[in-house]
Amino acid sequence: MVRKLFLTLAAAASALAISGAAWADITVLVPSGSEGDGLRAAAADYAKMKGTKVETVQAPYANVFEQAANAGATKSGVFDIVLMDDPWIPFFAENGHLEDLTPYFKNAGLEGPDNDFLSKSLAICRNPYNSGPYVCLPYVGNAQMFFFDAAKYKEAGVEAPKTWDDVLKASKTLTEGGGGRYFGYVFRGGQGNPVVADFMPIFWSYGADLFNADRSKVTIDTPEGAAAMKMFMALRDVSPKGVESYNANEVGTALAAGTSASSINWPNWVATFEDPSQSKMVGKISYTAIPAGTKPGSSEIGHWTMGIMSASKNKQEAFDFMLWATSPEQIKISAERGNPPVRASVFTDPELTKQEKFRHYPVLMEAIQASTPRPRHPKWPEIENAFGIELSKAVAGTITPEEALKNSQAAVEQITGLK
């Protein structure tokens, strides 16, 4: 009897789990962390207000890409909306996984997204970049900033770092005096996405890029690339031992615990650094623009954007939800929940800017407007992996920086078929 009951319950539970998403009017795939949490909370609000059931499926960063790619390749229609990291957009758009939003804007009597969105935030949602039709709407306004402990930098003789030379000077002094327990700089050196993300701003600051302007040639192994690599290696030498395996958590923890003085980081970490329950550095970390090299510094843009899957069976409902979730009111609520905004009106809203926890908003807004997207290529995940392996080897010291550039050039040429 008990066995029968158990089996019945197990079968019922399995059926519920499998068909859970099917009960919803819209199903949204979101990443773990504050970005996904924010949209999940918004979905709950939307359900209460409109009576539309929005199911959110949350997965770790890499799994979001995989699940969305699988859903797109199999035309399963299991997800109506996917919250994407912006470098994934070319892959999804050019493989036919994303819906062109133009007709939906027309149906709504709109020409497109309104002008309150930051122009750089909108540019990434068009494919090709800044010129094609809209395939998504921006939701979380991530762009890297430079985070530093101003008091420590002052002790090291640098008021506010304007250039990478300033950063290196202060970091060297702090690391030398740190006795192996305190470091001037820390970065994500983990193979793949982490090391590439923390190298790109330095790469750009020295005038280097992965491709030339019309994307017809790979341009990694250049004098500009070598200058950027030289600075990157110098910064590695003043970073903690083992930085070659660091990801966002290790870097965030090092800053929050006050064991490292500076790093490139993403704005969603601000909430952690300003939370006394998670940080020893509340009110002590300053935020500024990415330092300059031989050229002005430029942040890497890393927006989270919402797109409708082509195989969705609820496209209009999905568009309605996206339009609502990216409205000024909702972006403000999202900002209060810890996600950086994508609208000028929210960045400058006095109700927010007067609060200490949003003191980085002017810097962030400037960072977004001065940001650069990662190369817009449908094979970006493969390119990033190959470049990330060579950078990781250089950081670990198993090959020279020159070899890393040469190998990266060859690997990216092979992946893209460019010579």
Added chain:
Amino acid sequence: MLKSADDGTLTAQSQPGGGLERWAERHLRYLMLAPTVLTLLALTIFPSLYMFYAAVHRISPNPDLPWEFVGAGNFARLLSDAQFHVALRNTILFTVVAVTVEFVLGLGLALLLDKFIRRLTFLKTVLMIPMMLPPIAVAITWKLIYEPQFGVLNEIMYRLGLPLQAWAGDVNLAMFSIIVADVWQWTPFIFLLMLAGLASLPVEPYEAAALDGASSWRQFWDLTLPFLKPVIAIALLLRVMDALRLFDLVFILTGGGPADRTKVLSLYIYQVAYRFADPGYAAAISLFVLFVTIVLSTWFMKRMRVTD
């Protein structure tokens, strides 16, 4: 239909109009086998055939593009793919070192417990705990232990005045750290099998050897090891097959880095299939791994004469 006779046996009895029942009676043995065969077809045969089919095609992530037949093209790519070669080398290194250490430790522990502390069942249970833990929990636990700034291992090093190490981040230590975690988890498995093998050994040959004045070492070498050979073969075979599929520890602890030093075949297959959206090539690598495993297992079984 089936009817019970007076003597209690079941006999078939046909009824007018019972065509379906007669058919069922005639094909009863097939019907009884059908669930098993269907399950096998669905869970083993179909995926395997599908993998073969995928391996000879280039599969675009764009669902509107047809699969392109490339014949042996995906297998030919294996020859020139530097990342595959790195993953293969790392997998072999991991398998040889980890399984060897696990075997030596597992056998040693089994001999120790069997001979000296046979009654301490509590200790045996404690030793088996790592094997019972989910691999993901083991990986996360070791990630915390190895954490360079706040991990317990570096805290001990610091208190002992030793230099701190990037256990999972140093190119020279990362593979070693993964092997240590794997040894911690799977030595109990070898230990358990060896203990069972030792418990089933006959007593007489040892008594005779003792009467002849054979030393403990001689008894171990000439009696214990040969008697244990079938158990050792099974234990090593299962561990080698499992080590060739290593994924969880690498995925959580290092992600294949630093500098590709811990990239193993399973991780590379996962990356090719899901990150680079190239399932045809991933299927070809998977078939290669399957082929190596089958060849290795067959050779090993013959070599150890397990079938005898």
